[in-house]
Amino acid sequence: MLKPTVGPIIGHTTTNQARIFLRGELQGNAAAFAGIRYRVTDSTQWQKGRFIQLDAKRDMSGVLILDNLSADTDYEYQTGWFSPMNPAHTLESVVELPLQWPRETYRLRTRSSQPLTPRAYILGSCRYLRLTAGIPVLPQLGDRIFASISQLIEGAQPPVSAIMMSGDQIYADDLNLIAPDREYKEFIAKYRAAFSQPHIRRLMSGTSTYMILDDHEIEDNWPARADAFDETLFRNAMAAYETYQASHGPACSLTTNGQVDHSSLKHYWYPFSDGDIEWFVTDSRTRRNLSDDNRQMIDDEQEKALCKWLIESNARVRFVVTSVMLYPDRKINSEDAWGGFPEQRLRLLEFIRRHRIRNVMFISGDVHGSLTARLTHSQDRDFEVHTIVSSPLHNSKLLPYATTSTFILDQPLTRTDTGEYRHELTSQVISQDNFAHMVVEPGHIQVNYHDRDGKHLQTVNIPLR
Structure with a gap:
């Protein structure tokens, strides 16, 4: 996988969800996909990767959604994009690919639901x-x-x-x-x-x-x-x-x-x-x-x-x-x-x-x-x-x-x-x-x-x- 050409940008975040924008690159007519994996900070087990197909109409960008998160919790994530060699790949099939994730790790924090919290x-x-x-x-x-x-x-x-x-x-x-x-x-x-x-x-x-x-x-x-x-x-x-x-x-x-x-x-x-x-x-x-x-x-x-x-x-x-x-x-x-x-x-x-x-x-x-x-x-x-x-x-x-x-x-x-x-x-x-x-x-x-x-x-x- 390659690093995003723009992003990642963490957008709207709630107690249990986060939106993350990134851009890849157009490589001829090949399809491009973006992926993300995440885990609670300092834990060892990554959650299964999430994937989207990047859209040329949106400058080869997309928004990945992380959900079922816990409130007021620190997470770390890795994200990137790739174009598979086989043009027949779909969102369902790229999940099974043996991907090498970019080494850079980013962090995000979900919202707290507690009232009167500063x-x-x-x-x-x-x-x-x-x-x-x-x-x-x-x-x-x-x-x-x-x-x-x-x-x-x-x-x-x-x-x-x-x-x-x-x-x-x-x-x-x-x-x-x-x-x-x-x-x-x-x-x-x-x-x-x-x-x-x-x-x-x-x-x-x-x-x-x-x-x-x-x-x-x-x-x-x-x-x-x-x-x-x-x-x-x-x-x-x-x-x-x-x-x-x-x-x-x-x-x-x-x-x-x-x-x-x-x-x-x-x-x-x-x-x-x-x-x-x-x-x-x-x-x-x-x-x-x-x-x-x-x-x-x-x-x-x-x-x-x-x-x-x-x-x-x-x-x-x-x-x-x-x-x-x-x-x-x-x-x-x-x-x-x-x-x-x-x-x-x-x-x-x-x-x-x-x-x-x-x-x-x-x-x-x-x-x-x-x-x-x-x-x-x-x-x-x-x-x-x-x-x-x-x-x-x-x-x-x-x-x-x-x-x-x-x-x-x-x-x-x-x-x-x-x-x-x-x-x-x-x-x-x-x-x-x-x-x-x-x-x-x-x-x-x-x-x-x-x-x-x-x-x-x-x-x-x-x-x-």
Whole structure:
């Protein structure tokens, strides 16, 4: 067996199941298969291997499913791919082949189901990796922060449950003025390069990673400048996104025989849970309506699903991921974020306030600056939501960092007949490459920001109610 050309990437993980993405390679017309075997860490007996056939329509990639796992348990696994010499081999027959597994062993940990257990997450977004003629330029600059994240995770207590990447995992438009990506092969080349750098590869092979797209997976500020000629661009961008980001996440369901059902992918937003903590990851990019009479950041179906989740969830903390910021608004270009959709934003805030939903935290990226902020209501002391922003993992020298002066902070977010929504920063604005290490304790959330070398920048404590 050969090592994966991309991956392995641990995706959606529960108390008893894990999804693992990898890519092989096309070798003429020969069929290619991927396999995985696993065991409880430090045990001697491997479980019987699981296999899938790799699909040329998905860039010779696939998602392997491990199930019947035990909760809160460390496992180790080996994985790789191969093309058998006999073209007549099938999924059923390759199981019997005497395979030599790749020597490298990876580790994963399943979720705990225990309530009130402290849980930790890594937050990040906006990782710029420039390609020239398909080759990364100084890739170590865009990869070094992932070595720092891995180092933090190795000694973290409580263990880090997952990484949340909230947008701009690639920059398909890094040469937007000269030759923006339009063809499918150009998009998948970006993903191959971005996800196969050594430090991010090591990180995602051992910690489950959840992803959602933002504009740079498609085109800057999508779809504000889209025209009829961009239909092909969008179709190709989404095909690559579905392969490399959505396939190993909860947006895809599984078939009865334990394989990813790609036909089940009807939308990119998804909820998932981690014990008594729940997440709702919105698609705040591809379902926008920019018409003057019905501006929407998220479509009706998604808004209804989000509100239903908010009111029915019994979680002690509800995290809502929106790749662009809910608040505060930027002084310039606020139309691309929730500031450009004030009616829908107010509708969501009023829903949270009127239903007295507590401990709602909005997770965002996008702005190339990190911060935390608190939102209150002038006439309703019981209302409070927080935003936690982590961006960028690696910036381009062509793009500015956000600073405190970037945001509108001297006036209410919005005014209604029932009072004002008022916001304030609860942290400094970080204007450098960084990531957030977020720990959810029984009584508070601690957000620790670190620079690209892992140096601690600041800590923010958000009380839970």
